[in-house]
Amino acid sequence: MxxxxxxxxxxxxxxxxxxxxxxxxxxxxxxxxxxxxxxxxxxxxxxxxxxxxxxxxxxxxxxxxxxxxxxxxxxRTFSAEAQAQATEVRGVLEGLAAQRLAHHGLSALNRERLNKSVEATGAIIGRGTLDNEAIEAFTVANLIFHRTIMQGSDNPFIEDCLRRLKVMPDSGVGEVLGSNRVSWSLNRIIVSHSQHVIIKTAIETGDGTRAFNMMREHSSAPAEYHELF
Incomplete structure (x- = not known):
């Protein structure tokens, strides 16, 4: 269902x-x-x-x-080159969403959602261990973070374009870490959480440039994470 x-x-x-x-x-x-x-x-x-x-x-x-x-x-199957191109586009789109949200400002509801998401991922890191319960909790919190920013951008075309990219393997940390397509590690969650904190702060302070750059890096990182962790 x-x-x-x-x-x-x-x-x-x-x-x-x-x-x-x-x-x-x-x-x-x-x-x-x-x-x-x-x-x-x-x-x-x-x-x-x-x-x-x-x-x-x-x-x-x-x-x-x-x-x-x-x-x-x-x-349809996608080549490695196509996957890399999709990752590049996704980074720009998610960066744009974060930038727009920083410029427009957070609603009370979106602020609450981002705060709860970051608190949840921080609590997972605080446990110091990674099990199925922690993975499930991170999956939910991570998707809430990304979808709040995407929907809060007030540009439906961003959401439409990102939806099409969901089929591309490793096309964005927001979706990849929220799925079973990667090998889980606590280090990946620590990096993702740290970037979430930076992005949230940039949005809250209205720093659109910082929000764009950090979100673009965050969304384009899975391939590099695979090499590091």
């Missing part, structure tokens, strides 16, 4: 289904050339066929799926 990230409530909307399929593509849930069908996705996602059909058409139009002869689609 598809659930909304913040509430956990079931969501069968076309957009929610498309996001769920994007996550499956990003997580290599489909083999090369594997036929993706409405019936199979309906079973896996617990969603009705109509929103799945619309989501597949949307992802095909975006170039993320290839139409196969007969019924069904296959997931």
């Amino acid at each position: 598809i659930q909304t990230p913040d509430t956990g409530r079931a969501n069968n909307s076309d957009e929610a289904v498309a996001d769920a399929i994007r996550e499956m593509i990003a997580g290599n849930a489909f083999g090369v050339g594997e036929r993706i069908t409405e019936s199979e996705l309906s079973r896996k996602l617990g969603a009705s066929r109509t929103p799945i059909r619309m989501a597949l058409k949307l992802l095909h139009a975006e170039g993320l799926l290839t139409k196969l002869d007969g019924r069904g689609y296959s997931a």
